Amino acid sequence: MEQAKKAELSRIATNIRMGALTAVFSASSGHPGGSMSIADIMAYLYFSEMNVKPEDPKWEDRDRFVMSKGHTSPALYATLAEKGFFDKELLTTFRQADSILQGHPDMKAVPGVDMTTGSLGLGISAACGMALAAKHTGKTFRVYAAVGDGESEEGQVWEAAMFAAHHKLSNLCAVLDLNGLQIDGPITEVMNPTPHDEKFRAFGWNVIVINGHDFDQIESAFEAAKKCTDKPTVIIANTVKGKGVSYMENQVSWHGAAPNKEQYEQGMAELAAQL
Amino acid sequence: MADKIATREAYGNALAEFGDKYPNLVVFDADLSAATKTGVFKKKFPDRHFNCGIAEGNMASVAAGASTAGLIPFFSTFAMFAAGRAFEQVRNSIAYPHLNVKIGATHAGISVGEDGATHQCCEDIATMRSIPGMVILNPADAAEARLAVEAAINYEGPVYLRFGRLALPVIFDENYKFEIGRGVVLAEGTDVSIIATGLMVHEALAAREILAGEGISAEIINIHTIKPLDTELVIASASKCGAVVTAEEHNIIGGLGSAVCETLAGAVPTPVLRVGVEDTFGRSGKVPALMEMYGLTAANIVAKAKAAIALKK
Ligand SMILES: Cc1ncc(C[n+]2csc(CCOP(=O)(O)OP(=O)(O)O)c2C)c(N)n1
Numbered sequence: 001m002e003q004a005k006k007a008e009l010s011r012i013a014t015n016i017r018m019g020a021l022t023a024v025f026s027a028s029s030g031h032p033g034g035s036m037s038i039a040d041i042m043a044y045l046y047f048s049e050m051n052v053k054p055e056d057p058k059w060e061d062r063d064r065f066v067m068s069k070g071h072t073s074p075a076l077y078a079t080l081a082e083k084g085f086f087d088k089e090l091l092t093t094f095r096q097a098d099s100i101l102q103g104h105p106d107m108k109a110v111p112g113v114d115m116t117t118g119s120l121g122l123g124i125s126a127a128c129g130m131a132l133a134a135k136h137t138g139k140t141f142r143v144y145a146a147v148g149d150g151e152s153e154e155g156q157v158w159e160a161a162m163f164a165a166h167h168k169l170s171n172l173c174a175v176l177d178l179n180g181l182q183i184d185g186p187i188t189e190v191m192n193p194t195p196h197d198e199k200f201r202a203f204g205w206n207v208i209v210i211n212g213h214d215f216d217q218i219e220s221a222f223e224a225a226k227k228c229t230d231k232p233t234v235i236i237a238n239t240v241k242g243k244g245v246s247y248m249e250n251q252v253s254w255h256g257a258a259p260n261k262e263q264y265e266q267g268m269a270e271l272a273a274q275l
Numbered sequence: 276m277a278d279k280i281a282t283r284e285a286y287g288n289a290l291a292e293f294g295d296k297y298p299n300l301v302v303f304d305a306d307l308s309a310a311t312k313t314g315v316f317k318k319k320f321p322d323r324h325f326n327c328g329i330a331e332g333n334m335a336s337v338a339a340g341a342s343t344a345g346l347i348p349f350f351s352t353f354a355m356f357a358a359g360r361a362f363e364q365v366r367n368s369i370a371y372p373h374l375n376v377k378i379g380a381t382h383a384g385i386s387v388g389e390d391g392a393t394h395q396c397c398e399d400i401a402t403m404r405s406i407p408g409m410v411i412l413n414p415a416d417a418a419e420a421r422l423a424v425e426a427a428i429n430y431e432g433p434v435y436l437r438f439g440r441l442a443l444p445v446i447f448d449e450n451y452k453f454e455i456g457r458g459v460v461l462a463e464g465t466d467v468s469i470i471a472t473g474l475m476v477h478e479a480l481a482a483r484e485i486l487a488g489e490g491i492s493a494e495i496i497n498i499h500t501i502k503p504l505d506t507e508l509v510i511a512s513a514s515k516c517g518a519v520v521t522a523e524e525h526n527i528i529g530g531l532g533s534a535v536c537e538t539l540a541g542a543v544p545t546p547v548l549r550v551g552v553e554d555t556f557g558r559s560g561k562v563p564a565l566m567e568m569y570g571l572t573a574a575n576i577v578a579k580a581k582a583a584i585a586l587k588k
């Protein structure tokens with residue numbers, strides 16, 4: 001990837017992290033850890049990969065994105081705001097009673113949200129349905145989904161994995177956010193869902209393993225996914241939960257906790273320094 | 276009288292029939308297309324039928340996703356697995372975003388027969404009724420089942436269609452009008468209002484004959500749409516008759532009987548006695564024996580009608 005593009009994506013990803021942090025701070029609740037880990041992927045998807053029109057969010061030929069790990073809505077909302085689907089100011093209304101920005105993504109309320117999610121395991125199935133519909137109707141749009149590594153303990157994720165391979169949904173690309181943590185602790189201690197690569201391969205998927213914070217690797221993974229024409233692809237992205245905010249990195253406790261004012265200001269300053 | 280036909284059979288036939296008229300109609304199954312009768316559609320439109328395997332939760336969410344891209348998905352399995360196993364997927368993937376997915380649930384109620392309690396879902400109306408915005412259709416015969424399918428296709432939003440395994444006589448003819456949310460007065464009466472749904476409509480009509488022989492005039496109402504309930508009709512009939520009996524092949528908790536009580540309690544408090552499965556599980560057996568055992572009979576409706584009349588004043 002060219003240096004300029006990389007710098008630009010990196011700047012966007014940092015803005016997404018700042019937007020997500022601001023949303024969670026404003027709400028005094030929400031899920032920052034998994035929002036930070038997926039931010040680089042979100043930046044790449046919406047600013048390099050996906051074909052979307054912020055001025056026409058329901059455009060029927062658009063590529064779709066499903067945040068199957070719906071609790072990381074702050075990352076999705078911050079990305080959509082960054083892309084121009086709605087005003088960034090809205091992020092400060094996150095989780096308020098009069099806001100469209102529900103705790104978990106609501107497709108009927110928020111421009112750019114393609115699927116309502118929040119209950120883990122359901123989004124990846126819905127993404128399968130979209131990909132199937134695209135194939136069935138001869139449309140060329142692609143469908144992307146972000147799945148949590150803790151989420152992958154849900155049986156439905158594997159029902160969906162079976163379905164996608166069986167129906168040869170090569171237009172589906174899932175990203176597994178392998179940040180190693182869930183609510184009660186490390187995934188390997190709570191209920192070990194690894195190894196994801198061997199499992200997905202056994203389920204008939206095209207599997208690509210990357211560092212989810214390296215734009216060169218992110219780019220080549222999404223490019224390789226598009227070249228695979230007979231299988232769905234999963235990009236297993238090794239990430240750091242809380243990435244970009246020092247006190248949040250790799251800390252289970254920042255899965256679903258909001259920073260206080262001091263912590264928020266420190267986090268924003270650290271992120272600003274990365275711009 | 277025409278040959279007997281199960282509403283599930285009419286459902287499969289209707290899908291195949293309407294498949295021509297509605298090219299966006301697609302069908303999802305979970306390894307039960309022979310039993311749910313969607314196999315009829317599959318045979319005619321093989322490329323519009325998708326098997327999901329024995330994975331009902333995934334199927335419900337897949338259907339939700341497919342609907343967002345302009346398809347009109349029906350997904351089918353037994354009522355137990357559609358409204359039970361996949362309850363949460365129906366609620367969160369389909370109903371909360373009010374997506375255009377139709378749930379073709381067959382083998383509802385005790386009349387499943389020999390398979391027994393694990394497959395006799397008498398709780399599906401209760402779970403589906405508790406979901407905001409869900410439409411619930413429970414046709415009483417094959418003719419009504421066919422009309423219900425087309426009405427569901429033309430309705431924008433989630434619809435739960437409840438079909439039975441048991442072959443039933445056809446009671447409605449080609450002049451029968453079906454409108455979602457509109458109950459149907461099958462016979463007028465003045466002493467007691469019998470409000471029935473699904474196969475219990477047949478029992479209600481038989482009960483009316485028995486009651487007439489004893490000088491009791493029963494009004495018979497067919498509620499094919501349990502939600503949204505035709506509250507206007509229910510209130511009018513209860514006001515006129517002063518006593519109500521509900522009849523359904525479902526737990527008396529959470530189904531039509533509950534809906535009628537909830538409606539009347541706040542409008543025209545009226546004695547209501549409920550015929551249904553009395554908060555118990557089913558069991559294996561021949562259907563007529565089971566219907567008798569669980570009180571899903573004209574005789575029980577007659578007894579409850581007299582008791583309801585006795586409560587008037
Ligand atoms: C079906 C379901 N069960 C439980 C929850 C509560 N919950 C929210 S987030 C979470 C942990 C998710 O961990 P992971 O998928 O690893 O997400 P990430 O680390 O990316 O934040 C749980 C258990 C839920 N939202 N849905």
Ligand SMILES: [Mg+2]
Binds near residue numbers: 148149178
């Ligand atoms: Mg995780």
